[in-house]
Amino acid sequence: MTTRQPSAPPDIAGLRYVSFIGMGGFADVFQYEQLGLKRNVAVKVLLSDPNDAVRRSFEAEANLMAMLSNHPSIVSVFSSGHAPDGRPYLLMEYCPPPTLAVRIRKAPLSISKTLEMGIQIASAIEMAHRLGILHRDIKPANILFTEYGRPALTDFGISVTTELANQGQGVGLSVPWAPPEQLTSGQAMSPASDVYSLAATLWTALTGRAPFEVPEGPNDAYAMSRRIRNDPLPPLGRPDVPQSLELILRTALSKDPNLRYSTALEFARTLQNGQTDLHSSVTPIDILEAAPADDATGLPQDTGTELVNPISVSAEGPTNNDSRWPSGQSAPGAGLISHGRGSADSPGERSFTALPVPELPVANSSTTQPATGVGTQ
Structure with a gap:
């Protein structure tokens, strides 16, 4: 099977081509410099003449990544458009190789x-x-x-x-x-x-x-x-x-x-x-919670960090009222959960008691039915 060659990098206003990054089944990714801002960006360009399903998937990817791109562990999308040759592209945060x-x-x-x-x-x-x-x-x-x-x-x-x-x-x-x-x-x-x-x-x-x-x-x-x-x-x-x-x-x-x-x-x-x-430092979990609206302004309040589904802590130790967790389990260590940037009066991180590992039965490996038409990428 022959490997296709990368497509030509498009000329995009305000950007200067730097190098080829990689290719996928339906698109190529290039490194550009964004002129004026002097920053590196990645541009994902759809191949010429995509079918309607591929084009719709590409447009959906742009919308989904834009919805999620404020998260620190999701690649940010800055904009999308069409190159002069008609190919759709995404302008994204540059993440240097390797993957x-x-x-x-x-x-x-x-x-x-x-x-x-x-x-x-x-x-x-x-x-x-x-x-x-x-x-x-x-x-x-x-x-x-x-x-x-x-x-x-x-x-x-x-x-x-x-x-x-x-x-x-x-x-x-x-x-x-x-x-x-x-x-x-x-x-x-x-x-x-x-x-x-x-x-x-x-x-x-x-x-x-x-x-x-x-x-x-x-x-x-x-x-x-x-x-x-x-x-x-x-x-x-x-x-x-x-x-x-x-x-x-x-x-x-x-x-x-x-x-x-x-x-x-x-x-x-x-x-x-x-x-x-392992007695290691605990990595925060980055989750953005919807804050209640301020009665005076109608805008969300900046509540800083909040706990998601916290467990209760008493003098006897943590409890969570979940039947999967065995009774008498030793008290777990503390963890961190982060919800956005916080405020001056409410820091962006707060301690919580992390849940212990549940005792779950092993799955029966023989119950899944065979696949039909497995695809590859």
């Missing part, structure tokens, strides 16, 4: 970096879910790093609303990190599907391989999707990873979506527990 996929080809990440990244990306996914958006293609190649080294999620090109996902609609996937329900024709997807893909990405970051990739192969889309649907999850195989962290990832990678963490926020909080177990 996570390239980084972990050289060497797996440290445990502390993997936990930090997982919490930051989980907070981005949680915000997308709260807007009714499933990403559906979380993988190492779609995690970039800003110029300050912070991970940022990109490529919402195959995202769908949660309503369509619940109806089993939406096409396109990256098999090694896709959950079993995405590989099964007509099966509904949910926020737990993105949780699975993030956990598969973190597994890859720790090991250098996707969860069901085998050294001896075959690792084509058909063989990989069959293992994802039917085979038990193999051991992580990294001796320095504590058993508690591997259990967290195994829970998130359960074949049954009902046995995973139900939200990205729950997954992020559990990863925070992994940090406290």
Whole structure:
């Protein structure tokens, strides 16, 4: 199979072409300098003569990323338009190479970096879910790093609303990190599907391989999707990873979506527990909460940091009234949850008691039905 050549970078008013960054199935990405502001930007340009479905997907990606681009762990979109040759483009935040996929080809990440990244990306996914958006293609190649080294999620090109996902609609996937329900024709997807893909990405970051990739192969889309649907999850195989962290990832990678963490926020909080177990600093969860309106102005109040679904703390220790958590569990460590920038009187971070890791049953790996027409990317 021949690899196509990159398309020509378009002439865009106010921008100066710098270099080629990378290519995808339907678009190329270039680095430009934004004249006047003297800043680097990335420009994602759709290939010539796209079909209507590809053009609609590209336009939808622009709208979705614009809705989410204020989040610190989502690549910002500044504007969109059409080049003089008619090709649509997105003007985005520049995140210098390499992507996570390239980084972990050289060497797996440290445990502390993997936990930090997982919490930051989980907070981005949680915000997308709260807007009714499933990403559906979380993988190492779609995690970039800003110029300050912070991970940022990109490529919402195959995202769908949660309503369509619940109806089993939406096409396109990256098999090694896709959950079993995405590989099964007509099966509904949910926020737990993105949780699975993030956990598969973190597994890859720790090991250098996707969860069901085998050294001896075959690792084509058909063989990989069959293992994802039917085979038990193999051991992580990294001796320095504590058993508690591997259990967290195994829970998130359960074949049954009902046995995973139900939200990205729950997954992020559990990863925070992994940090406290290792006596590491706890990474804040970045979530923007809608504030109540001020009676005088009608505008939202700046309430600073608030807790999302906090647990109660008494003299006897934390309680959460959740039947999944075993009685007599030792008190968990403290964590942080961040909600925007805060105010002068209300700081942007506040301590809370993080939830302990639940005891969940292991999913039955033989219950998922075979897929029909698995796609590749």
